[in-house]
Amino acid sequence: MNIIISLTVSFLAVFGLVVIAFVGVWGAHLEWLFGVVIPYLAVITFFIGIVYRVVQWAKCPVPFRIPSTCAQQKSLPWIKYGYAEKLDNPVNTFWVVCRMILEVLCFRSLFRNTRLEFGSGQEIKYKSAKWLWLGAIAFHYTFLIVLLRHLRFFTEPMPFFVKIIENVDGFFQMFLPTVYQSGFILGAAVTYLLLRRILDGKMRYISLPADYFPLFMILGLVTTGVLMRYVLKADIVSIKELTLGLVSFKPVVPEGISVIFYIHLFLVSVFFAYFPFSKLTHMAGVFLSPTRNLSNNTRIVRHINPWNNPVKFHTYQAYEDEFREKMKDAGLPVDKE
Amino acid sequence: MYDGGKIITGIVIGLVLLTFPIWYTHGTPPPRPEVKLPEKEKKCVQPGAYMKLKHMQLLDLWRDSTVRAAKRSYVATDGRKYEMSLQNTCMSPECHAKKTEFCDRCHDYTGVDPYCWDCHIPPKEEPKKEKPEENVH
Numbered sequence: 001m002n003i004i005i006s007l008t009v010s011f012l013a014v015f016g017l018v019v020i021a022f023v024g025v026w027g028a029h030l031e032w033l034f035g036v037v038i039p040y041l042a043v044i045t046f047f048i049g050i051v052y053r054v055v056q057w058a059k060c061p062v063p064f065r066i067p068s069t070c071a072q073q074k075s076l077p078w079i080k081y082g083y084a085e086k087l088d089n090p091v092n093t094f095w096v097v098c099r100m101i102l103e104v105l106c107f108r109s110l111f112r113n114t115r116l117e118f119g120s121g122q123e124i125k126y127k128s129a130k131w132l133w134l135g136a137i138a139f140h141y142t143f144l145i146v147l148l149r150h151l152r153f154f155t156e157p158m159p160f161f162v163k164i165i166e167n168v169d170g171f172f173q174m175f176l177p178t179v180y181q182s183g184f185i186l187g188a189a190v191t192y193l194l195l196r197r198i199l200d201g202k203m204r205y206i207s208l209p210a211d212y213f214p215l216f217m218i219l220g221l222v223t224t225g226v227l228m229r230y231v232l233k234a235d236i237v238s239i240k241e242l243t244l245g246l247v248s249f250k251p252v253v254p255e256g257i258s259v260i261f262y263i264h265l266f267l268v269s270v271f272f273a274y275f276p277f278s279k280l281t282h283m284a285g286v287f288l289s290p291t292r293n294l295s296n297n298t299r300i301v302r303h304i305n306p307w308n309n310p311v312k313f314h315t316y317q318a319y320e321d322e323f324r325e326k327m328k329d330a331g332l333p334v335d336k337e
Numbered sequence: 338m339y340d341g342g343k344i345i346t347g348i349v350i351g352l353v354l355l356t357f358p359i360w361y362t363h364g365t366p367p368p369r370p371e372v373k374l375p376e377k378e379k380k381c382v383q384p385g386a387y388m389k390l391k392h393m394q395l396l397d398l399w400r401d402s403t404v405r406a407a408k409r410s411y412v413a414t415d416g417r418k419y420e421m422s423l424q425n426t427c428m429s430p431e432c433h434a435k436k437t438e439f440c441d442r443c444h445d446y447t448g449v450d451p452y453c454w455d456c457h458i459p460p461k462e463e464p465k466k467e468k469p470e471e472n473v474h
Contacts (some may be wrong), residue, residue: 047355051348058344152448154358156367162448173452176397233390236447237369244366247358254369287347 003204010212014220014267021266026259034262035242036251042269049276050284057288063305065298067096068291070112073299090295103292107136135196139189143218145169145182146225153236153243177229187222190215214280217271224264234261370446373438378431382413393451396423423453428460435462 024030071088074081090096102108110133114126149169151162170178194215197207228234238254239261245252275281287293320327320334327334338344353360381388383395399421402408411419420426433439436459444451 047352050351054344054348055338058338058340061339151358155362156446158448159361163450166448166450176393176451178452235389236449237443240447241366241369244362247362248364248366250365284351288344 003198003207006207006209006212007198010209010216013209013213014216017267017270018220018224018263021263022259024266025262031253031257031262034266035253035257036246038269039246039265040251042273046272046275049273050281053276053281054284054288057285061306062290062294063307064303065294065296066290067294067296069296073296075299091297091300092295096293096295100287100293104286107133107140110136131192132196135189135192138185139193142182142186142189146180146186149180149182153240154247156240156244175230179230183222183226183229187219187226190218190222194219210279214271214274214278217267217274220267221264221271224260224267228258228260228264232258232260234258367446370442372442373435375432375434380417381432382411382417382419382426396427396453399423423457424460430460434460436460437462 021034025034067090069089071085072079072081073089074085074091086095087099087102090099099108111130113129113132115129117125117127119125145165148162148165152158152166155162166180169180169182172179172181194212197203197211197215235254235257238257241252241254242257275283317335320336324334324336383391388395399411402411403421409421411421413419427433428436440451440459443449
């Protein structure tokens with residue numbers, strides 16, 4: 001799809017959501033709809049959707065081992081099979097778990113990314129390319145921190161780790177309210193991930209609105225959140241009353257919360273509802289990737305296809321039993337007399 | 338379903354983690370905190386609605402102004418003059434004399450832990466504010 005169309009469609013979709021929330025709350029005073037009904041529907045959609053997707057994946061048979069084998073397979077004793085090989089071509093669950101931990105927590109497959117380049121003349125080189133890994137890891141971890149920091153609105157009393165996270169995040173004690181680095185790093189990382197798709201020709205060619213929309217969505221979330229905390233301000237006592245009402249299933253909508261909060265909440269709601277339908281499900285899907293979560297034991301264990309049709313065999317013994325006399329008459333050798 | 342046991346365990350762990358706020362904050366949430374406003378003084382340096390949202394920015398400005406520029410006089414929007422001082426203006430005996438009945442109410446509720454008190458000493462509360470020496474006994 002054309003880059004201009006993709007970008008415009010995705011941007012307008014997010015901008016439209018902002019306008020809907022703004023008009024709905026500022027113009028039509030639908031605080032209950034945007035503050036209670038939509039968040040509940042969104043969270044229900046999120047949970048049902050994710051569980052549904054996981055169950056659908058679980059119903060797909062994976063009869064054969066298809067792990068991506070990035071190193072030498074375990075073979076004859078004199079062929080080297082060290083730790084690197086165990087990790088990248090695991091033969092048992094332990095090494096699969098190690099590989100998954102590195103994948104889920106450290107994004108190792110992005111870290112191993114290489115780029116093909118021409119050297120002098122026809123010579124080609126594979127160069128390490130870590131920018132995607134850096135962008136991705138900054139993005140995911142700051143997003144996690146931002147999410148955990150939001151627990152202060154959803155729990156009373158606050159769990160101990162929220163305070164620790166806040167202290168580390170606001171380590172530099174700049175301005176009041178204290179600047180949390182995570183929000184700004186998150187914004188920068190998402191901007192990088194977006195520019196990467198727009199500026200790199202190869203990335204641009206394979207990018208679709210389904211790639212741009214979540215990026216614009218997260219940019220919208222970060223922008224509204226940062227604006228609300230540092231610039232436009234909102235009454236956080238009333239906000240906490242609302243959010244605590246949501247998690248304790250006794251919803252209340254206090255008066256006088258500024259529109260920016262409802263815009264932020266509406267974007268979050270749409271983000272949650274969009275989750276199961278989009279590429280964002282990789283949050284659950286990473287654990288169910290057969291190319292990552294299977295061990296390469298095809299030479300050690302016999303894997304039988306469970307949906308093989310039962311084949312009716314006619315063994316030689318049975319054949320001979322059936323035709324023994326005729327075979328003898330024709331002078332053919334037989335096993336049993 | 339293939340590997341049902343493992344997958345259902347994974348789903349359950351995921352759901353338990355993601356619904357953390359719900360089971361952690363079960364039951365009735367605590368009531369909205371109410372701050373105790375001063376009895377005599379009815380006018381803050383800026384209107385209440387402004388202070389509610391932006392008091393931290395005002396105080397930050399005051400700190401920078403007094404500590405870095407040595408300017409201690411604040412002219413409010415309505416023309417009245419104040420000394421820029423957390424302890425002597427904001428928390429004077431006529432105004433928000435008790436940290437626990439004013440500042441802490443909302444800060445505790447929303448989990449805000451301002452570092453004002455790393456340097457400032459909140460006014461002594463109970464029993465007599467004018468003679469803090471007597472509190473030692």
